[in-house]
Amino acid sequence: MKSLRNMLMAMTVLLSVTFVSAQIKNAKTETVKIYGNCGMCxxxxxxAATVKGVATVSWDVDTKMATLSYDSTKTNQDEILKRIANAGYDSDKFPATNAAYNQLPKCCQYDRAVKKVIK
Structure with a gap:
């Protein structure tokens, strides 16, 4: 019983340290549309978008919406969206290059809307 209690306390401390170190200072949160298809996307x-202690992104497969949380003194929405575009995924603000898009696995190659795509 005592060892179980000690193990639970150790896990709690570990999780607390992980949570505190993962927090972003000067956090700004925004929601943007990012095109993709699946869990691999x-x-x-x-x-592509996450920088430890600076930016985190959570993307929803069904809605294609991403929640960006970032330290506004160290980065901005444009920098995050450019990193995502470099990985091959379009946003309404920054389309991926054709080369980056074509390197995506076939299951990740979403239908691209007719829009200005960078070559």
Missing amino acids: KKTIEK
Whole structure:
């Protein structure tokens, strides 16, 4: 019983430290549309946009909406959206290059709306 209690306390402390270090100072939160298809897109979009302690992104597969949370003294929405575009995903503000889009796995190649696409 005592070892179980000690293990639970250790896990609580570990999780608390992880949560505190993951918080973003001067946080600004915005929601934007990012085009994609699947869970693999979600993983790639979130990985491309996340900078530890500076920016995190959560993308919803169904709505295609991303919630950006970032330290407004260290980055901005444009920088985050450019990183996502460099990974091959369009937003309404920054389309991906054709080269980046074409490197996406076939399941991640979403229908691109007729819009200005950077070559």
